[in-house]
Amino acid sequence: MLRISRYLSKMEIGQLLLSLVFTVGQIFFDLRLPDYMSQVTKLVETPGSRMSDIWKEGGKMLLISMGSLLCAIAVGYFMARIGASFSQRLRSLEFRKVESFGPAEMDRFSTASLITRSTNDVTQIQIFITMGLLMVFRAPIMGVWAVFKIAGKGADWTWATGIATVILMAFMAIIMALVIPKFKAMQKLTDNINQVARENLTGLRVVRAYNAEDYQEKKFDKANDELTGTQLFTTRVIAVMMPLMNTVMNGLSLSIYWIGAYLIKAAGAMDRLTLFSNMVVFSSYAMQVISAFLLLAMVFVLWPRADVSAQRVLEVLDTEPIVRSGSVTTGKNGESGTVEFRNVQFTYPRARKPMLEGISFKAERGQTVAFIGSTGSGKSSLINLVPRFYDVSDGQVLVDGVDVRDWDVQALRDRLGYVPQQSVMFKGTVASNVSYGAKPEHSEDVELADTSTAEGRRHELELIAASSDNVGLTDAQMEDVRKAGQVAQASEFVERMDGGWQAPIAQSGSNVSGGQKQRLSIARAVYRKPEVLIFDDSFSALDFKTDRAVRDALKTQAVGVTKLIVAQRIGTIMDADTIVVLDDGRVAGVGTHDELLKTCPVYKEIAQSQLSPEELEA
Numbered sequence: 001m002l003r004i005s006r007y008l009s010k011m012e013i014g015q016l017l018l019s020l021v022f023t024v025g026q027i028f029f030d031l032r033l034p035d036y037m038s039q040v041t042k043l044v045e046t047p048g049s050r051m052s053d054i055w056k057e058g059g060k061m062l063l064i065s066m067g068s069l070l071c072a073i074a075v076g077y078f079m080a081r082i083g084a085s086f087s088q089r090l091r092s093l094e095f096r097k098v099e100s101f102g103p104a105e106m107d108r109f110s111t112a113s114l115i116t117r118s119t120n121d122v123t124q125i126q127i128f129i130t131m132g133l134l135m136v137f138r139a140p141i142m143g144v145w146a147v148f149k150i151a152g153k154g155a156d157w158t159w160a161t162g163i164a165t166v167i168l169m170a171f172m173a174i175i176m177a178l179v180i181p182k183f184k185a186m187q188k189l190t191d192n193i194n195q196v197a198r199e200n201l202t203g204l205r206v207v208r209a210y211n212a213e214d215y216q217e218k219k220f221d222k223a224n225d226e227l228t229g230t231q232l233f234t235t236r237v238i239a240v241m242m243p244l245m246n247t248v249m250n251g252l253s254l255s256i257y258w259i260g261a262y263l264i265k266a267a268g269a270m271d272r273l274t275l276f277s278n279m280v281v282f283s284s285y286a287m288q289v290i291s292a293f294l295l296l297a298m299v300f301v302l303w304p305r306a307d308v309s310a311q312r313v314l315e316v317l318d319t320e321p322i323v324r325s326g327s328v329t330t331g332k333n334g335e336s337g338t339v340e341f342r343n344v345q346f347t348y349p350r351a352r353k354p355m356l357e358g359i360s361f362k363a364e365r366g367q368t369v370a371f372i373g374s375t376g377s378g379k380s381s382l383i384n385l386v387p388r389f390y391d392v393s394d395g396q397v398l399v400d401g402v403d404v405r406d407w408d409v410q411a412l413r414d415r416l417g418y419v420p421q422q423s424v425m426f427k428g429t430v431a432s433n434v435s436y437g438a439k440p441e442h443s444e445d446v447e448l449a450d451t452s453t454a455e456g457r458r459h460e461l462e463l464i465a466a467s468s469d470n471v472g473l474t475d476a477q478m479e480d481v482r483k484a485g486q487v488a489q490a491s492e493f494v495e496r497m498d499g500g501w502q503a504p505i506a507q508s509g510s511n512v513s514g515g516q517k518q519r520l521s522i523a524r525a526v527y528r529k530p531e532v533l534i535f536d537d538s539f540s541a542l543d544f545k546t547d548r549a550v551r552d553a554l555k556t557q558a559v560g561v562t563k564l565i566v567a568q569r570i571g572t573i574m575d576a577d578t579i580v581v582l583d584d585g586r587v588a589g590v591g592t593h594d595e596l597l598k599t600c601p602v603y604k605e606i607a608q609s610q611l612s613p614e615e616l617e618a
């Protein structure tokens, strides 16, 4: 929990210190009250006291109470502010950190856990800051101060308070020993429930199609019951805590008065009034000591969960992606549009066996290099090394003559137009999806925006607005969107949509078909005007005619752009300048279609399974 405080802004630290001052003020006022109470008691007991004197002392008590109230309000206000702005910053930082993650980091954390870590975990930290943080300071200050106030005011009463304190501490120790491990488990169980819910929602169609609702429900019920069971246990234990504490508190009050009654009975008439007043004061201070323990108990309720959450949030924030950015921003000797693999070996993190071995080829500027091979032969794995989703285990991948590990990652990816195997659409419009690469990249400024100040929050909003849906594309940009759409053979269906290029795209592109998504995804890559276009099996959802039309358009419209194409269909890649045939992560052949038909049995087998004898002869 302490380590996460390094993300507090200066303003928040200032507010925290101010709250601390107000807390000390509140304690001061609270501990002054018994003194006035003692005065009032004396006045009431002393024959001949005037009502106005009692009113005066009572008035002072009221003022002191008001002072305490105002301090409490100030503390509550500042702590709520700190809690809200700090958690906002943590969420933003986590979001940006996750954006820098590659597949390796995503595999390590899992999507569900990352969602819990930036929502539920941050909320636990916020609750602790708002409700528990100042108690950490308030409880000991109040306890020690109150002990000083009662020191020397009666050995018997002090003994009674000491015994009550020991009983309280014993109760608290038992309760904490019972609940802390459960609190730790609770966040993991929340991850679990998120994971099951997420899987169910994303796979809803399959669940329905296979009538697997019961199975899914059982899985969810199990996760839900586990979480509920743990929550019930901790809540029950904590529910017992308060009555126990109150019993001890009331027991102590009773003991003080009981002891007082004996002492007063044994004292002489002159001392009785002083003793009585001392007893009232002592009892008030003793209650303050016990209250300090009650506050500590509250801290112990909130702290363990917040501490676990802080560790989980820090785990994300402290993770440095395996793929680290280099510094090169231009190609070697002005080279442009070349991609070369030099004896590349690649092993997936946590895998024992290399997935790719001995891969070498070079794509010159403007050339088309295609990759074909059976399912699982490593085509996607190979292509993923170019944008550095993973790094090679051995050998080199060079873009424009520079090792991809030396490239500044942004500069490298700016040169590439990547079309993934599964198209991804974002909520927005057709145009905003196609022009996605034109958005300003997230700026370092955002990370530093101090959201604890009004100025910082305004700045953050401006930056968010600048990077949100680019509704206002310039005419030139809109022209580029249309051109990219034409190359990807998307214009026809887009123009038939309600709103044309401004037609809305639902979350995950659920209002367009698989083939349409694929075409928009291709348009998005073309729009960037990259040096290298990478198609990871991107033509598979297209019909043969569209596949052909897209490739023809690319030939005429994307001249000089290097194309790396992963494909299942021979027809898609037949005219490539070079075809690399993969078999179980090794190169089985490299050459043109005609060459490979003669020299590569694996390629010949694939070709024979897809083409007619006439096509093969042609």
Ligand SMILES: Nc1ncnc2c1ncn2[C@@H]1O[C@H](COP(=O)(O)OP(=O)(O)OP(=O)(O)O)[C@@H](O)[C@H]1O
Pocket (backbone or CB within 6 Å): 103, 107, 348, 349, 351, 355, 373, 374, 375, 376, 377, 378, 379, 380, 381, 382, 537
């Ligand atoms: N993230 C990963 N971690 C570990 N192994 C992986 C990972 N992704 C893929 N693999 C393994 O790498 C192998 C090659 O997968 P890859 O996706 O590169 O094949 P592919 O040739 O593109 O197949 P397809 O044509 O079906 O898309 C597979 O055996 C797969 O199990």
